[in-house]
Amino acid sequence: MVTRAGAGAAVAATAVVALLSAALALYGPPLDAVLGRAFSLRKVHSVKDMENTLQLVRNIIPPLSSTKHKGQDGRIGVVGGCQEYTGAPYFAAISALKVGADLSHVFCASAAAPVIKAYSPELIVHPVLDSPSAVQEVEKWLPRLHALVIGPGLGRDDALLRNVQGILEASKARDIPVVIDADGLWLVAQQPALIQGYQKAVLTPNHMEFSRLYDAVLRGPVDSDDHHGSVLRLSRALGNVTVVQKGERDILSNGQQVLVCSQEGSSRRCGGQGDLLSGALGVLVHWALLAGPEKTNGGMSDLKLTIWGPKIETGVQTRAQGGCGPTTTPTSPHLPLSPSPQVQPSPGGCIRRLLSHQAVQPPSLPEARSLHHHLRHDRRGGGRLQQALR
Ligand SMILES: NC(=O)C1=CN([C@@H]2O[C@H](COP(=O)(O)OP(=O)(O)OC[C@H]3O[C@@H](n4cnc5c(N)ncnc54)[C@H](OP(=O)(O)O)[C@@H]3O)[C@@H](O)[C@H]2O)[C@@H](O)CC1
Ligand SMILES: Nc1ncnc2c1ncn2[C@@H]1O[C@H](COP(=O)(O)OP(=O)(O)OP(=O)(O)O)[C@@H](O)[C@H]1O
Numbered sequence: 001m002v003t004r005a006g007a008g009a010a011v012a013a014t015a016v017v018a019l020l021s022a023a024l025a026l027y028g029p030p031l032d033a034v035l036g037r038a039f040s041l042r043k044v045h046s047v048k049d050m051e052n053t054l055q056l057v058r059n060i061i062p063p064l065s066s067t068k069h070k071g072q073d074g075r076i077g078v079v080g081g082c083q084e085y086t087g088a089p090y091f092a093a094i095s096a097l098k099v100g101a102d103l104s105h106v107f108c109a110s111a112a113a114p115v116i117k118a119y120s121p122e123l124i125v126h127p128v129l130d131s132p133s134a135v136q137e138v139e140k141w142l143p144r145l146h147a148l149v150i151g152p153g154l155g156r157d158d159a160l161l162r163n164v165q166g167i168l169e170a171s172k173a174r175d176i177p178v179v180i181d182a183d184g185l186w187l188v189a190q191q192p193a194l195i196q197g198y199q200k201a202v203l204t205p206n207h208m209e210f211s212r213l214y215d216a217v218l219r220g221p222v223d224s225d226d227h228h229g230s231v232l233r234l235s236r237a238l239g240n241v242t243v244v245q246k247g248e249r250d251i252l253s254n255g256q257q258v259l260v261c262s263q264e265g266s267s268r269r270c271g272g273q274g275d276l277l278s279g280a281l282g283v284l285v286h287w288a289l290l291a292g293p294e295k296t297n298g299g300m301s302d303l304k305l306t307i308w309g310p311k312i313e314t315g316v317q318t319r320a321q322g323g324c325g326p327t328t329t330p331t332s333p334h335l336p337l338s339p340s341p342q343v344q345p346s347p348g349g350c351i352r353r354l355l356s357h358q359a360v361q362p363p364s365l366p367e368a369r370s371l372h373h374h375l376r377h378d379r380r381g382g383g384r385l386q387q388a389l390r
């Protein structure tokens, strides 16, 4: 049963991964300053660290106010949902709402629409994705959306993928941040140029999706001895889009920095947990952008290669140094490739530690429901994510 604290921690943790992905994607330096304040080398107590992490997240959550109107704090679109998969787009879209977006749209195939509509009256479901005019239908809504989450439950039907390609092009033309997950990544693996250099794209591959994408873009297998370098290389090869490789440790990179979150999460490996993350990320990317650099002190560029979490791992090394990091000397001054396997203490002599996400409890309905009920209640009680994070 998800406790209030557990729910808060789970949501907070997702928020942290989402926030860091957003900050990596959207800003230059120096989130490091904020992180410097938030994390320290001292023996970390998870509650204390989570409190620091929450402060970082709180910086971007827009305050509730009577002067705001519906939709102002987030209108998120999920592009996905087909005959076989109706749960994934629901999980992504409802997570966006529960994290704190005001409106959540799902653009799906007509067969999936009545099913997803039946799941929740809170979602605005458009049965357009398999329509011949799908791109135009979705394009009508783009001026009113703050971010898109492309892929949950999309499936691999060529006609749908072609429509999604057009939707992605139209979104880029409007500078809309996009989170690309699941079979949206299948499309990107087939046509990497679709997001090449679009730095408002955040990719959230799982283990398998990462291997496929890496192989398609870098023409070779992932170097299993160098996860950090692999994520860095893939991000660089795609023009510094942000890549969040989900796994026992989540590894994030924007082609300049690498963040590793290794906080123990749920050991359940059930379907839907990645969908929850992608939906949450859709809102938080928008909020991070809305908050602006002053709220996150700008972002990441001074952030050194940092290994985050209870187990301090070795730093990434260049191959020349016997390590398995990027093969070329990194152009970025931000990546001090340590000659020794020890992690270089980052500025201020501390090796920061990021307590990040505990994977959301298995989304079996009762637990998810209590989580959702809990956040919803907080939302109504005038608290958004902050309330849930207390
Ligand atoms: N309720 C719904 O509507 C849901 C719908 N969903 C939708 O399903 C679609 C496909 O998404 P997906 O994640 O199931 O397929 P994908 O990632 O291609 O993996 C395929 C194979 O790769 C392997 N494999 C996977 N992980 C691995 C690992 N860590 N380490 C090693 N191997 C690993 C594993 O093969 P195995 O090894 O088990 O034979 C797995 O079977 C997508 O659109 C998504 O949105 C889901 O979101 C769930 C909820
Ligand atoms: N082995 C693991 N141990 C702990 N946490 C994990 C592990 N693998 C993934 N996670 C966490 O679970 C969440 C979902 O990751 P997962 O790999 O299940 O995504 P996914 O396959 O896309 O899920 P979905 O079924 O929704 O598509 C992520 O936050 C990730 O950090």
Ligand SMILES: [Mg+2]
Residues within 6 Å of the ligand: 181, 182, 206, 274, 275
């Ligand atoms: Mg997935």
